[in-house]
Amino acid sequence: MHPLAAYAANPQQSQGRAFDEEPSSTRNAFQRDRDRIIHSTAFRRLEYKTQVFVNHEGDLFRTRLTHSLEVAQLARGIARTLYLHEDLTEAIALAHDLGHTPFGHAGQDALNACMRDFGGFEHNLQSLRVVEKLELRYAEFDGLNLSFEVREGILKHCAIKNAKLLGVVGQRFLDKTQPSLEAQLTNYADEIAYNNHDIDDGLRSGLISIDQLAKVELFARNLAQVKAKYPTLEHRRLIHETVRRMINTLVVDLCTHSANNIAQNQPESLAHVRQLPELLGFSAGIAAQNLELKQFLRKNLYHHYKVNRMSAKAARIVTELFAAFYENTGLLPDEFQLYAEQDKARAVADYIAGMTDRFAIREHRKLFTVEESL
């Protein structure tokens, strides 16, 4: 472990777990949290959940699992550079997408619409629900009983009405204070990871082209550097050499700009960090280029007609599953039937949210196709 700054989170000064536990003799609290996340069922399901491309569309596209690993890798590197706690940032990164529904944002939007009259559905809040309630593995408590700092980092945004229901972990949204720098940086690592791997996946799928991307400054500048150095490089290597330079540009800028902010504000402790404005961030120039890239992806990839078609199918599956289970809870597996007696809509939403893409497709077929076996 590298030296820790005074402003880093410290597992020995953690605000603790909801249920007191004996400390581990070999691992600090954040390491232990990271290990619990990796052993969870929800973590294994990430392998078969959509990032942009539905799992069956190809073996080489990112899934939620490989996305989460990329986020963890970037976050650890940045944490080390800024003398922050690597284990905490890794734990947050590995858990940040645990609450995603099948079929990515299309699935979440459909489930949120189904839950409109029952408190809504939001994947970020659901990630917290997974680690606090839905994982049933330990004798003495529901969930994974993670440290406060990990749970706080998982909840990266939250509406005021929800924050009021969440107790200590929601308090910062009411107080308008910051989370740890480890949590702040994991958000940026998430963004750097998905913008860049979505370019790679988008090009691989043929839905976007290098010619289109040449209009995006961050891509164009790095592409020009690669072409100048390697004029005859073949397509795949050209893309990777460009994307790795883009990632490097963003990471170096984030580290440099954040280190300057930290130096200017001189935070003395995590408690002090909470009272300051957000200290992690890109410089203004790179923030603008990063935004341009994001907007390009939204327009040209996330709303490509072929992605729209898959999203429409996904929304139909989620909506029809919800309606079928809500109308007749006798169709749910036994343990969810019991839960549905207390809160029907939430039980159905939790059941659907936990599904992988292929499980949801199979469940839909089982419920709606007479010839399908049960």
Ligand code: MG
């Ligand atoms: Mg993510």
